Structure formats: C-alpha cells, structure tokens
Amino acid sequence: MGSDVFPDELRAAGVTPRELEIFWLVGDRLHNQEIADALNVSERTVESHVSALLRKLGGPDRQAAPNRRILVEAAERLRALRDAAALPKPISSFVGRGREIDDLHRLVRENRLLTLTGPAGAGKTRLALRLANAVTALPPAVLVDFARVPPGQSVEREFADALGLVAGDGEGGGSRARIRAALAKGRHWLLADNCEHVADGAAALLADLLATTRGLHVLATSHGPLRVAGEVVYEVPPLPVPEEGDDPAAVLSAASARLFADRAAAVSPGFEVTSDNARHVAVICRRLDGLPLAIELAAARTRAFSAAELRTRLDDRFAVLTDGPHGSPARHRTLEEALDWSYELLSGEERLLFERCSVFPSAFDYDTATRILGYPPLSAATLVQVFPRLLDRSLISRRRRDETTEYWLLDSVRQFAHRRLQASGTADVAREQHARHHLGQGVAALTDLCGRDQAAALRWFGHHWADLRAGMQWALQQPETKVAWEFLAGIGTGWEVLGARGELFDWLGTLLDEHPFPQGSLGVRAAITCAFLLDYQDTERARRFAEQAYERAGNSSARDRALALLAVGWTARAAAVEQGSEFEVLERAVSLFERLGDDWHRALALFCLGLSAPDTSAALTRLADAADLFERLHNPVKRSNCLFHMANLAIEDRVRLDEAATWLAEAGRLAGTSGNEHERLHTELALARLDQAREDHTAAGPRFARLLSEFRQIGDLRCAARCLHGLGGAVASAGDHGPARRHLAEALEIAVGLGDRNVLVTSLLLLADADHAAGRSDRAAILLGAAENLAPRSPASPEPPLRAVLRERLGPAGFATALATGRSTPLTALPSL
Known part of the structure; x- marks a missing residue:
C-alpha cells in the first residue's frame, strides 16, 4: 500500500x-x-x-x-487487507460485452445498487470486475467476495475484512455498527460478488447500509435479484452466437466465436478459425448457448481434439468440459461443478420442478408447463410458487414474444437437469407426460392446418417441432406403436401441408421395419399415411401401401374408404403402371368426398386429377380449379403447391412462361407468409427451371446446386432429381458434357429408386440428349428406347427431333436395334448406371 x-x-x-x-x-x-x-x-x-x-x-x-x-x-x-480487497487482475483477454459495458456504465452512475444476474458460467464476475476497473465516476471499488462464506453463515465478517476493520467482539450489532461507521463518511463503491448462496444475509446487510449511508454504491453479482429496495437488476445474457457457415469472418463476428478462438489459441498456438473449421466452431458455440464458461472449457480441449471432433463430443459435454485453469474458483473447474453449485442451493420442490423442466427441448409457455409438469408430488398450485424461484436463480431463461412469455433451459442446463431427472428414476414418467401432450396437440391442430386457421397451425408446428421430435423418440421406444401411429396417421394427408421432413422417413422406417400396422381404422389410416409420404421416395412401395389401405378399408368408415381411393389414385399417377388408370379412382374419390362434405380432401383429389391429366391444357385447367378451391378453404400452402405445378407444366412445354412467372410470384408469397419451408423450396426450384427455359443458365446453375442439398436433407428425392436435371442442363450449356452426364446419370439413379414414371422418363430423355451431344449415339438410342418403353409414343404425335437425328446417325437398322435393346433392358442394367 x-x-x-x-x-x-x-x-x-x-x-x-x-x-x-x-x-x-x-x-x-x-x-x-x-x-x-x-x-x-x-x-x-x-x-x-x-x-x-x-x-x-x-x-x-x-x-x-x-x-x-x-x-x-x-x-x-x-x-494484508488491501491485498485481499484489491480487485483481481485478469490474466486473459476480455472478449465482447461492448453493449453490456455501455449499459452498465449508465446504470452504475444512476443507481446505488445494481445487481448482475445470470446462470452459472455466464461471466457475471468477469463483467463486474471489468466494469469496476473502467468506471471513473466512483471511488475505487472494494471487492467483497462471498464465495468463501458457507451457505447460511453471516456475511458481516467478510464485509469487515474487505473494509479493513478490526473484527471486534462478535458478529452481532457491533460488527455492523463498525461497518456503518466506516462507510458513513465519504463515497464508497463495493463489489459484492457471488451473493447467491448467502442472498438473505447479504440483502439484509446491504439494505441496512444503503439506508443509513449516503455515499455508498454497490455492484452485486448473484444468480437472481437480492430484492432490496432501490435495486436495479441487470440480467447478463450469454454471448451472441454465430450463424452456421463456412465464412471465418462471419463466424468471428459473434463474440462467442471470438472467445473460443482466443482461448483455443492460448492452449494451441497457431489455432485459427478457417473455412475448414468455421462451421464446426459455430456449431460448438451454438450448442453451448454462448455460455462463456462452457466455451472456455471447450476451447481448452482443442489441445486434444479438432473443432470437428470436439463438436461430436458435446453430447457428453460433462465428461469433456472439465479441467478449468488453475486459479479459477473450484466451482468453475468443470461445467458440471458450476451447475451443481446452483443445484445444491435449491429446495426439494425446486429441484423436482427443475429436473422435470428438462423434458422441454426448446421454448415453452407457463400454461403448457403446468399441464405437463403439475403431477404428484407437484401440483399447479405448487408450480405458481416454485416456478418464479427457478427464474430468480437464472436456471430458467425467458423472453417476450408479442404478448406471450416464453421460457427455456440453456442446453447445458437442460442436459444437467435431465441427468438428475434420470438419476431420480422418474424420467420416463416426465417424458411420457411431455410426449402425449404434444403429439395429441399436433393431431388436434389438423383442422386448422387444413384450412380454418392454417397460419396459426403452421406456427404451432414450427414452434413445437422439437417437442414433437422428442415425443416421437419416446413413442418409438415403447413396446406398442399405437401412440406413434396415432400421431403420424392422425396428421395423415395433413403432411401435404406441413411438407416433407427427413425425420418423418426415419420414423416410418423404424415403424415399418419392426412392427405391423395396428388393427382397425388406425391401421387403414397408417397405410394411407405411408402411401402419401413414401410417394416422395419410393413410388412403387407407396402404391403397395395404398392398395393395402384400400383392401383394409372395405369394412371401415366411408371416410376411410374415400381416403384409401385417394391414396390409390395419388400413387398411381407417379408409379410405373398403365397410364390413365388413376382417373376413374380419383373421380370416385372426388364424388365420395363431396357427399361427405369434406372439401379439403375433395380439393386434394382435384389437385391429383390435374397432375394426372393427359395434356398440359387439361392439367392447367384442373390445377387452377383446385387452386381456387384451396383458396376458398383458406389453405395458402396447397394453393401455392398448385401454382408451382402449374408453372412446372408450362415450363416443361415452353408455353405461357410469363404466366408461369406470375404464378410463381404468388406461390412464393404464399409460401413465405405461411412459413412452409417445403413450398418455398418448390417455388425456388420452379424459378430456377424458368431461368433455364429462358436460356439463363448462369443464374439457374448455382440455384439448382443449393436446392439439391436442401431437398436431399428433407428427403424429397423427386425434387432432388429435378435439381440434378437442371444442373446437367446448366453444365451442358457450357459445353461440359462429361460433368453434365454425371449429374443426369445420378438423377436417373435416383429416379430408378424412386420409381416415379415421369421423373424416370425425363431423366432418360435428358441423358439421351447428353450422350448424343458427347458423340455416343448408340447409347443415346438405347436410353431413348427405355424412355419410350415407359411412355409409349403415340403414332399420331410428331417424331421428336432427337429420334430423327439418331436414326440418321445410326441408320434405320442400327437405330431399331438400339431402341429394342433399350425397351428390353431392365432400368438398373442400362448403360448409364
């Protein structure tokens, strides 16, 4: 000193x-x-x-x-007291928090008690020390660190020691009087750190001191408010997290990624965020919710693991995120110890509710929490009292969305709580409560989904998809499959509104591989659902499920029979069966739905009739009628889908392209306002095809490449093949016939697995064009023969230009031989595969 x-x-x-x-x-x-x-x-x-x-x-x-x-x-x-009370000097850089520092500078000037709150590991102490060293408007801060005080013990000795006061003869009024006297004159600024476990004692003393002195200012840190008169509470958020991407600059624009990079470079000199690891770093920061302690512990592991390897190990983060630096508080040496510090401060009821909250994988509202978690020994009345206490301890986070408050657990906090729930042996009950509620709510939303209030239903599904995913994980683990089928088949044809999602096919695969369909009407609807969904991936298998549903529906309700007819017609239009066989079936379905007063499914059947029409003009008329009916039903998603297919037909025949652009503009607007990702992708695909039809291959090529990845991700193989068609055409337009053929061969391979006659024919014809352009006329003629075998050419129709060119090139006999070879060769044995 x-x-x-x-x-x-x-x-x-x-x-x-x-x-x-x-x-x-x-x-x-x-x-x-x-x-x-x-x-x-x-x-x-x-x-x-x-x-x-x-x-x-x-x-x-x-x-x-x-x-x-x-x-x-x-x-x-x-x-000695000076050294003990001196603010610790940081030995590592301070990253981010610019906005928070600006906010806090203003708040400490205007308020005598400011409390920083937030979950364990949020960086409250580090931020408080940074602020205390930066503020010049107040006297030098004196640190009062309560971490050393056992829970429930008096805090007055720690105050007295920090102020350099002789302890005196006890911890009673004498100590407090000396503390008051020491703070009575002049101005003082105290940094009261780690108040959470002695909150009552710290709050009582601070309330007394602030009331009896004029020049005292206090900056406190705690998991929750101290509830002292005049207190201003500032919740310290986690650090901002980056979007997933491969651009290092974009990833490093987020403070959490900069913190990770800084600490990783400290333990692994030379570490940098590059285009190779940027996406992995972003995912790490996002999965750790931007929590500074977790990110620093993760960065320390880059001595042993690459960012990609570390990312895969975060499912077991409590085993990985250990060994914090020496000199850190013991509770910050591992992520689990940091959270355990908070957990040990909870009462029995608080622990029970905290553990049960871990069944929510994403945000939830209070009413939903009450319905799902309020079972013995907790009740709704208990939740009213206990839930706010978990908020005050920063174990539950919150945000306002319009007039609704949403709650959630940070992922690390949720995993910690779920480990405790599993250890208690009550996880299965909590998961079942959560699963049955959300899967049931999903089915209950079907009416709105198909027209009454589609926008609200789509928002609900989008907001609760993580809950539905968790619910299906539980349902698929049960010995009986009824709950899983009640959800999937309960949505049924409503999946046409929600759109394909990769997880749907995974769920179906699990159910179909190991379990038979349920008996009765549920089994009929399960087969119908399989037919509609698998039509995106395996049209022949989808057709078999439709026929199975039709056989099962003989003794079922009229509605089930009508749905089974629709499924048969729906799958027949794409499967490689006799063309036109679906018309009578679909017409019967339309009549049945009309008698039943089911306009949603009548519109769906009309839509399917449009896709099955024999010529473009008739197809556009039918699709326009279906689009108008969907509009009257307040169903923007399916109207968007009708407009997409209308544009596709116009683009394929190179007719009414300006109208196609208008249809796609409306389709894109409807998909955007409804929030349906699948329909948005459909619209973008058609726009790329429109660019190509207008010979703008430069714009179309990159769009096809991006969409290909997205359609594969959601499991829509039919549209993935269409993207490969577009890519092949874009590359071929630049004269790169080798890469063009590879794209088109991959499209044909997908089409063979898909079994969609239309996609197969298109793939074969495009590949034949590519082979001819590359000088392989013999192979082109074989592929042309395979295409004509699937879609026989009418003798009255004009001969396609490629056919005439190949006959001239190969000669009549050679051309006829190649055609016959293509017609008799199995698709899997064609020279393209």
Whole structure:
C-alpha cells in the first residue's frame, strides 16, 4: 500500500499525510534515523510524528500505545487487507460485452445498487470486475467476495475484512455498527460478488447500509435479484452466437466465436478459425448457448481434439468440459461443478420442478408447463410458487414474444437437469407426460392446418417441432406403436401441408421395419399415411401401401374408404403402371368426398386429377380449379403447391412462361407468409427451371446446386432429381458434357429408386440428349428406347427431333436395334448406371 493511499481507518483517527508516510516506513521496520534519511527530515521530527501516531492509534481512549510494535502490526494488517480487497487482475483477454459495458456504465452512475444476474458460467464476475476497473465516476471499488462464506453463515465478517476493520467482539450489532461507521463518511463503491448462496444475509446487510449511508454504491453479482429496495437488476445474457457457415469472418463476428478462438489459441498456438473449421466452431458455440464458461472449457480441449471432433463430443459435454485453469474458483473447474453449485442451493420442490423442466427441448409457455409438469408430488398450485424461484436463480431463461412469455433451459442446463431427472428414476414418467401432450396437440391442430386457421397451425408446428421430435423418440421406444401411429396417421394427408421432413422417413422406417400396422381404422389410416409420404421416395412401395389401405378399408368408415381411393389414385399417377388408370379412382374419390362434405380432401383429389391429366391444357385447367378451391378453404400452402405445378407444366412445354412467372410470384408469397419451408423450396426450384427455359443458365446453375442439398436433407428425392436435371442442363450449356452426364446419370439413379414414371422418363430423355451431344449415339438410342418403353409414343404425335437425328446417325437398322435393346433392358442394367 503506497503513501498516496489513505486508509479510512487512519483518516478517521486524524493521521496527517506526513504521519501516513512515516507510518508505512515504521511498518517496514525502519529505525528513526533511516526514516529521517529517506524523507530528508531530522530524526527529532520523525520521533515527534511517531509519538503522535502512537497516541492517535492507541485505542478507543486514544492513550499512547506502549511501543511502536502496534504501528508495525497495524501497517501489516492494513497491507494484508488491501491485498485481499484489491480487485483481481485478469490474466486473459476480455472478449465482447461492448453493449453490456455501455449499459452498465449508465446504470452504475444512476443507481446505488445494481445487481448482475445470470446462470452459472455466464461471466457475471468477469463483467463486474471489468466494469469496476473502467468506471471513473466512483471511488475505487472494494471487492467483497462471498464465495468463501458457507451457505447460511453471516456475511458481516467478510464485509469487515474487505473494509479493513478490526473484527471486534462478535458478529452481532457491533460488527455492523463498525461497518456503518466506516462507510458513513465519504463515497464508497463495493463489489459484492457471488451473493447467491448467502442472498438473505447479504440483502439484509446491504439494505441496512444503503439506508443509513449516503455515499455508498454497490455492484452485486448473484444468480437472481437480492430484492432490496432501490435495486436495479441487470440480467447478463450469454454471448451472441454465430450463424452456421463456412465464412471465418462471419463466424468471428459473434463474440462467442471470438472467445473460443482466443482461448483455443492460448492452449494451441497457431489455432485459427478457417473455412475448414468455421462451421464446426459455430456449431460448438451454438450448442453451448454462448455460455462463456462452457466455451472456455471447450476451447481448452482443442489441445486434444479438432473443432470437428470436439463438436461430436458435446453430447457428453460433462465428461469433456472439465479441467478449468488453475486459479479459477473450484466451482468453475468443470461445467458440471458450476451447475451443481446452483443445484445444491435449491429446495426439494425446486429441484423436482427443475429436473422435470428438462423434458422441454426448446421454448415453452407457463400454461403448457403446468399441464405437463403439475403431477404428484407437484401440483399447479405448487408450480405458481416454485416456478418464479427457478427464474430468480437464472436456471430458467425467458423472453417476450408479442404478448406471450416464453421460457427455456440453456442446453447445458437442460442436459444437467435431465441427468438428475434420470438419476431420480422418474424420467420416463416426465417424458411420457411431455410426449402425449404434444403429439395429441399436433393431431388436434389438423383442422386448422387444413384450412380454418392454417397460419396459426403452421406456427404451432414450427414452434413445437422439437417437442414433437422428442415425443416421437419416446413413442418409438415403447413396446406398442399405437401412440406413434396415432400421431403420424392422425396428421395423415395433413403432411401435404406441413411438407416433407427427413425425420418423418426415419420414423416410418423404424415403424415399418419392426412392427405391423395396428388393427382397425388406425391401421387403414397408417397405410394411407405411408402411401402419401413414401410417394416422395419410393413410388412403387407407396402404391403397395395404398392398395393395402384400400383392401383394409372395405369394412371401415366411408371416410376411410374415400381416403384409401385417394391414396390409390395419388400413387398411381407417379408409379410405373398403365397410364390413365388413376382417373376413374380419383373421380370416385372426388364424388365420395363431396357427399361427405369434406372439401379439403375433395380439393386434394382435384389437385391429383390435374397432375394426372393427359395434356398440359387439361392439367392447367384442373390445377387452377383446385387452386381456387384451396383458396376458398383458406389453405395458402396447397394453393401455392398448385401454382408451382402449374408453372412446372408450362415450363416443361415452353408455353405461357410469363404466366408461369406470375404464378410463381404468388406461390412464393404464399409460401413465405405461411412459413412452409417445403413450398418455398418448390417455388425456388420452379424459378430456377424458368431461368433455364429462358436460356439463363448462369443464374439457374448455382440455384439448382443449393436446392439439391436442401431437398436431399428433407428427403424429397423427386425434387432432388429435378435439381440434378437442371444442373446437367446448366453444365451442358457450357459445353461440359462429361460433368453434365454425371449429374443426369445420378438423377436417373435416383429416379430408378424412386420409381416415379415421369421423373424416370425425363431423366432418360435428358441423358439421351447428353450422350448424343458427347458423340455416343448408340447409347443415346438405347436410353431413348427405355424412355419410350415407359411412355409409349403415340403414332399420331410428331417424331421428336432427337429420334430423327439418331436414326440418321445410326441408320434405320442400327437405330431399331438400339431402341429394342433399350425397351428390353431392365432400368438398373442400362448403360448409364
């Protein structure tokens, strides 16, 4: 402690600045002559000041102390207290928090008690220390760290020690009186850190001190508010997280990624965020919710793992995120210890509710939590009292969405809570409560989904898809499949509105591989659902399920029979069966739905009739009728889908292209406002095909490439093949016939697996064009023969240009032989595969 620092205890005793200088030198055990030489004064002057110090510091009666040893001991004590109370100096860089620092600068100037709250590991202490070192409008901050105080113990000794006060004769009113006296004069700023486990005692003392002093300001950190009059609470959020991407600059624009990179470089010199690892770093930061402690612990593991390897190990994060740096508080040495610190402060009811909240994989509202979690030994009345306490401890996060408050657990917090729930042996009950509620709500939303309030239903499904995913995970683990089928078949044809999702096919695969269909009407609807969904991936298998549903529906309700007819017609239009066979079936379905008053399925059948029409003009008329009916039903998603197919037909025949652009503009608008991702992708695919039809291959090629990945991800193989068609055409337009053929061969391979006659024919014809352009006329003629075998050419129709060119190139006999070979060769044995 230097001569320019004047402890309040010495100032209160009347010590002068010159006496203060001599006091510190006496504390250094210098003799009077040595002090005189150091200060360039006479020895007699030093003796006079030492006598004054002994008199002033001799005790309550201010009688002279017996010797100068008391001055030495006082100097040592004040130096020790100074060192203990001094703000720790950070040894690593401070990353981010610019907005928070600006907010807090203003708040500490305007308020006497400011409390920083947030979950364990959010960086509250680090932020408070940064602020305390940066603020110049207040006196230097004195740190009062309660981490050393056992829960429930008095906090007054820690206050007294931090202020450099003699402990006195106990922890009662005497200590508090001395603390008040020390803070009564002048201005003081205290940093009261880690208040959560002694919150009651800290709050009581701070309330008293703030009420009885005028110059005291306090910056506190705690998991939740201290609830002191005049307190301003500032919730410290996790660090912002980056979007997933391969651009290092974009990833590093988020503070969480910069923190990861900084700490990783500290333990692995040379570590950088590059285009190779940027996406992995972004995912790590996102999965750790931007929680600074978790990110620092993860970054430390880059000594052992690459970012890609570390990303895959976060499912077991409590085993990976350990071994924090020496010098850190014990509770921050591992992620689990940090969270356990908060958990141990909870009551029994609080722990039980906290553990049950872990069944929510994403945001939830209070009413839903009450319905799902309020079962014995907790009740709805108990939740009203306990839930806010978990909020106050920052174990549950919250945000406002319009007039609704949403709650969620940070992913690390949720995993911690779920481990405790599993250890208690009650996880299965909580998961079942959550699963049955959400799967049932999904089926109940079907009416709105198909027209009454489609926008609200789509928002619900989008918001709760993570809950539905968790519900299906539970349902698929049960010995009986009824709950899983009740959900999938309960939505049924409604999946046409929701759109394909890759997980749907995974769920169907699990159910179909290991379990038979349920009996009765549920089994009929399960087969119908399989027919509609698998039509995106395996049209022949989808057709078999439709026929199975039709056979089962003989003794079922009229509605089930109509749905089975629709499924048969729906799958026949794409399967490689006799063309036109679906018309009668679909017409019967339309009539049945009309008699049943089921306009939604009548519109769906009309839509399918449009796709099955024999010529473009008739198809566009039918699809336009279906689109108008869907509009009257307030079903923008299916109207968008009708417009997409209308545009596709126009593009394929190179007719009415300007109208196609208008249809796609409306389709895109409807898909955007409804939030349906599948329909948005459909619209973009058609726009890319429109660009290609207008010979703008430069714009079309990159769009096809991006869409190919997205359609594969959601499991729509039919549209993935269409993207490959587009890519092949774009590459071929630049003269790159080899890459073009590879794209088209892959499209044909998908089409063979898909079994869609239309996609197969298109793939074969495009591939034949590519082979001819590459000089392989013989192979082109074989592919043309395979296409004509699937879609026989009418003798009355004009001969396609490719056919005439190939006949001239190969000669009539050679051409006829190649055609016959293509017609008789199995698709899987064609020269393209």
